[in-house]
Amino acid sequence: MAKLFVFGIGGTGSRVIRSLVMLMAAGVKIKNCDKIVPIIIDPDTQNGDMNRTVELLKTYKHLHDQLGKRDEGFFHTNISTLSSIAGDGSSKVRDSFVYDFGGINKPFKDHVGYNQLDIDSQALVDLLFTPENLNNSLDVGFRGSPNVGSVVLNEIIDSPEMRFFASNFQAGDRIFFVSSIFGGTGAAGFPLLLKNFKDSRSSLPNASSLNAALTGAMVVLPYFSLEQPAAGAEVDFIDSNTFTTKAKDALSYYQHHLQGVNATYYMGDTPDKPLENNPGRASQKNDAHLVELLSALSIIDFMDYSDNELSGSALFHEFGLREDVDNVQFSHLDQETRDRIAKQLIRFHFFSRYFTHHVPEDSQAAYAKGVDLAGAMRNEPIFRELTKFLNSPDFGYEAWLKELGRMERTFSAFHLNEPDFNRMVSDKQVETGFLNKGISQGAFVKELNRASEAISDREAFKATIKAFEVATNNLVEEKLKYS
Amino acid sequence: MIQNFFSGLYELFLGRPMPANFTQDYREVIFPNTGLLLLVISLALVVLYYYVFNRVMSTGFYKPKHWFIMLILNAVIAFAVPIMQVNGNGVETHSYTYTFAFVNAVLSLVLFFVFSLLLKKGSVQAWTTPMRWPHSR
Numbered sequence: 001m002a003k004l005f006v007f008g009i010g011g012t013g014s015r016v017i018r019s020l021v022m023l024m025a026a027g028v029k030i031k032n033c034d035k036i037v038p039i040i041i042d043p044d045t046q047n048g049d050m051n052r053t054v055e056l057l058k059t060y061k062h063l064h065d066q067l068g069k070r071d072e073g074f075f076h077t078n079i080s081t082l083s084s085i086a087g088d089g090s091s092k093v094r095d096s097f098v099y100d101f102g103g104i105n106k107p108f109k110d111h112v113g114y115n116q117l118d119i120d121s122q123a124l125v126d127l128l129f130t131p132e133n134l135n136n137s138l139d140v141g142f143r144g145s146p147n148v149g150s151v152v153l154n155e156i157i158d159s160p161e162m163r164f165f166a167s168n169f170q171a172g173d174r175i176f177f178v179s180s181i182f183g184g185t186g187a188a189g190f191p192l193l194l195k196n197f198k199d200s201r202s203s204l205p206n207a208s209s210l211n212a213a214l215t216g217a218m219v220v221l222p223y224f225s226l227e228q229p230a231a232g233a234e235v236d237f238i239d240s241n242t243f244t245t246k247a248k249d250a251l252s253y254y255q256h257h258l259q260g261v262n263a264t265y266y267m268g269d270t271p272d273k274p275l276e277n278n279p280g281r282a283s284q285k286n287d288a289h290l291v292e293l294l295s296a297l298s299i300i301d302f303m304d305y306s307d308n309e310l311s312g313s314a315l316f317h318e319f320g321l322r323e324d325v326d327n328v329q330f331s332h333l334d335q336e337t338r339d340r341i342a343k344q345l346i347r348f349h350f351f352s353r354y355f356t357h358h359v360p361e362d363s364q365a366a367y368a369k370g371v372d373l374a375g376a377m378r379n380e381p382i383f384r385e386l387t388k389f390l391n392s393p394d395f396g397y398e399a400w401l402k403e404l405g406r407m408e409r410t411f412s413a414f415h416l417n418e419p420d421f422n423r424m425v426s427d428k429q430v431e432t433g434f435l436n437k438g439i440s441q442g443a444f445v446k447e448l449n450r451a452s453e454a455i456s457d458r459e460a461f462k463a464t465i466k467a468f469e470v471a472t473n474n475l476v477e478e479k480l481k482y483s
Numbered sequence: 484m485i486q487n488f489f490s491g492l493y494e495l496f497l498g499r500p501m502p503a504n505f506t507q508d509y510r511e512v513i514f515p516n517t518g519l520l521l522l523v524i525s526l527a528l529v530v531l532y533y534y535v536f537n538r539v540m541s542t543g544f545y546k547p548k549h550w551f552i553m554l555i556l557n558a559v560i561a562f563a564v565p566i567m568q569v570n571g572n573g574v575e576t577h578s579y580t581y582t583f584a585f586v587n588a589v590l591s592l593v594l595f596f597v598f599s600l601l602l603k604k605g606s607v608q609a610w611t612t613p614m615r616w617p618h619s620r
Contacts, residue, residue, distance in 0.1 A: 364546045369611035370619075442543040449545070449608045458619065 001034040002172040003085065004303060005165065007193060008040045009177065010141070010185030011286070012220050014053040016178045018288065019296035021056050022400055024077040025063075025389065026348035027469070028341050030303045033174065035078045037085055039165070041099045041189055043152065044141035048285025050098065052395035057097045059389045066382045066461055073469045074348060082161060085168050093164045100161060105139040108148050142184030144239070146246065149188025157196045157204070166204035169213070172307075176299055177217040181250045182243035190217060191258060198260035214310045216302035217261050219254070221247055221268025223291040226277040240274070263305065263315040265298035267291055273408055287403035290328055290411045294319050300340060327412035331427040342413070343482055346425055347472035349414055350439075352390045352397055353424070355468070358441050365445045367452035367467050376460030383461065421475075428482050439479050447471035486511060489518030496586045501579040513568045517587060520564050525591055528557045529598040537609035545609040554595050561591030 008017040017038050030036065038057060042050045063075045070076045083095045094100050104111065114125060114134060125134070133148050142149040156162055175197065179186030194217070196202060197210045204210060226240040247268075258264075269291050298317065305315075322332050330342040363374040377383045390397050404411035413426055421439035422430035430438035437443065451470035457463040476482050490510045494500070500509035532553045536542045565584040569576060603610050604618050611618075 364612070366545060366606075366608055366611045369615055372615075445543065445545070446541040446608060449541075453607050 002032060002174065003035045003037055003080075003170070004030070004033040004174045004176060004299075005169070006036060006038045006299060007175070007177045007179075007189075008038060008053070009179040009189035009193075010042055010183050010187075011044075011047060011049045012180035012183065012186050012292070013178045014040055014042060014047070014050040015286065015288065015292045016218065016220070016295045018049075018053045018056055018395070018400065019293040020299055021053070021060050021079075022293075022397060023296055023300065023341060023344075024079070025060060025075055025397065026341070026344040027072060027074050027076060028300060028344045029072065030077050030300055032303050032306065035080050035085070037080050037082055038097050039082055039099060040097055041153070041156070041193075042141060042185055043101045043104060043138055044185075045098075045101065045139065047141065052285065054097050055392075056389070056395045059385050059392075059395075062382065062385045063389060066385075067465060068462070074351065074465055082165055082168075086164075093161045099156065099159075101156075104152070105137060107135050107137050108152070109134040111138060112151060142188065144182070144184045144242070144246075146184055146188040146250070149184045150192055153185070153189045153192050157193070163205060166206050166210060169206045169209050171209045171212070173209070173213060174303070175210075175213050175215045176302055177215075178220070178295065178299070179218070180220040180222075181254075182220075182222045182247045186220070187246065187250050190219070191253065194258065194260060211260075214262050214307060215260055216263040216265070216298070216310075218265045218267065218295050218298040220291065220295055221266060222271060223267070223269040223289060224286070225271035225274045227274040228277070240271070240277075243271075261314060262310040263302050263317065265295070265301070265317045265319070267295045267298070267319050269409060287406050288400050289407055290404060290409055293404065293411055297337060297340070326408060327410050327426075329426040330413050343476055345413065346476055346480070346482060347469070348397075349401075349424065350421060350472045350475065351468045353419075353421070354441075354444055355386075356391060356398075357419070358444065361441075362445060362448075365449060367445070367448040367464070370452060371458065371460040371463045373460050373464060380461060386461070425480065425482070428480055430479055439475050443475065443479065444471065447474050450474075485519070486515045489514040492518065492590075493583065493586065497579065497583055501577050502575055505574045508572055508574050512572055513565070513574065517565050517568050517583075520568075521561055521587060521591055521594065524560055524564070525557055525594040526598055528553055528560075529595060529602055533599070533603055533606035533609055537606045537612075541608050543608075545612055547613045550599070550609070550612045554592060557595045558588040558591050562588040 006017065006020070008014050017040065020038075024030065024036070040050055040053065044050065057079065060075065061079055061081075064078060067073075067075055069078065081095050081097055083093045108129070109115070112125065114122060117125065128147055133145050136143060136148075138148075138152060142152070177190045177194065179190040181187050194215070196204070197213070197215070200207070200211055202210065222240075222243040224240075225243070228239070228241075275286055297319075301317065320334075321328060322334060325332055330338050333342070359368065359373070359377075362368045368374060388396065391399075393399050401411075401414065401416060405416060414424055415426060418424050421444075422432055432438040448467045448471045451467040451474075452463060454470075455463050455466050457466065493514050500506045532544070532550065536544045536549075562584045565587050566576075566580060569580045569583075574580075599613065600617065603612065
């Protein structure tokens with residue numbers, strides 16, 4: 001069955017994949033493939049955005065693997081590292097979601113052998129690159145400089161990872177790129193990888209399959225700005241005033257030179273309050289942004305199209321909200337988008353909240369006692385993984401939601417400080433009365449017990465997740481009556 | 484047969500009914516009536532707990548403390564029934580009556596527990612109450 005290779009290039013690529021993982025955890029269906037292979041490309045090995053996405057991917061994979069193959073439900077989408085797609089342990093590449101740059105930690109100048117060049121070539125290099133470009137160390141990425149990125153990234157096409165990718169690429173597999181157009185790594189990496197994959201004279205294995213592969217791309221236009229350092233301050237920073245100019249230049253290049261993308265998605269927003277200016281390393285850990293969540297939807301949309309629909313003329317998509325509002329709720333999304341994610345996210349949110357705050361009190365309830373859930377939660381590592389996924393302050397689901405609520409344009413589909421399930425969803429509340437408590441803890445236990453009656457699994461983790469899938473579905477359909 | 488069974492059961496714990504002139508009333512009427520009521524009421528309360536409260540109605544009374552309350556309620560009823568039977572059949576009240584009531588209450592605890600074990604599997608909300616054993620589902 002087909003695979004989808006998602007190349008997340010640069011910091012934006014990592015952040016969009018983070019949102020994609022949250023959607024997959026909630027059970028949002030990705031059609032026409034049975035495995036997602038995320039490949040993060042970022043030379044900044046210490047990048048905070050990248051590292052927390054990698055931790056999230058690893059945790060997701062543990063949870064998915066424990067639950068096994070299923071067609072729907074929380075964590076049902078299968079993800080795999082590049083090295084494990086061969087499935088026979090024959091891989092020579094590192095088992096990681098991240099492309100291994102092998103620790104390039106020298107200045108760009110040394111990387112291209114500037115000092116060994118003759119004087120004419122040096123002059124040409126000086127024309128194309130600023131002194132900062134030449135002197136900056138590459139281990140923090142390309143600091144928003146695509147001219148540097150395009151040189152360094154050109155080398156990865158001959159790497160063992162890319163050859164392994166190509167040799168395991170099969171007809172029917174698809175490729176999707178996620179990158180920003182205004183940065184360094186993403187803006188350089190996307191066209192470069194695309195060019196190499198679609199090159200009919202490519203020396204990569206399976207070149208014909210790669211050439212013919214259905215390919216999509218999410219091009220993220222500027223959506224944030226960065227603080228400018230004080231005048232005269234000698235600090236290392238990315239100048240976000242150049243984002244728009246760089247985006248326009250890159251769009252112009254794409255218009256004339258980008259061949260072989262079957263569906264291109266564009267997304268952007270007016271930048272709001274500037275973010276802290278951290279050009280790289282661990283300090284580059286930006287809060288999650290609505291644009292990244294919406295960008296992740298492009299992958300789901302791309303996979304919704306059948307092979308035939310994508311094989312025709314190239315498709316171009318832009319995203320729009322129903323209203324230009326600061327606090328985006330599900331009702332502000334188009335019906336198609338809402339249908340894809342709203343119920344799943346509500347169910348997952350209910351699950352996360354109930355699991356975190358109420359399950360420990362339910363040790364006597366049949367659904368919990370039947371599988372000794374209290375003991376399993378104390379002793380089984382998989383429950384620690386689940387708690388990490390939901391509540392890690394660094395990369396967890398709750399932290400992600402909180403971050404999405406901190407921007408000027410927020411994702412406010414849930415009232416995050418609301419403990420009452422009846423009032424948790426912003427655009428739909430449950431009417432309660434003397435005899436109708438709505439979605440109370442008692443109602444939850446009742447549904448969980450009912451659900452667990454039909455579950456034959458004796459393994460506490462599987463049984464609990466399945467019970468929550470059924471219970472949250474019934475509560476959303478019958479009590480919340482969300483549509 | 485029922486008469487013999489219940490008379491034998493109660494007299495096993497209580498000895499010959501007292502006062503002696505009411506022995507036959509106990510053996511022919513009070514023991515069988517009390518025994519049958521013990522069976523029917525215990526079964527009814529177990530069914531009420533597992534199938535009405537915790538299957539049809541899903542009241543949320545699934546915790547062991549709720550089961551324990553039903554157990555005690557059954558014991559209180561089981562204590563009251565012999566006294567009512569004695570009084571209702573014109574039999575003189577004696578310390579034997581209260582010992583009989585006490586034994587009946589203790590038997591009700593055993594019966595309630597046994598019926599619970601036999602019937603709890605059919606409950607959706609409380610099949611693990613008061614404990615999961617012997618089912619694993």
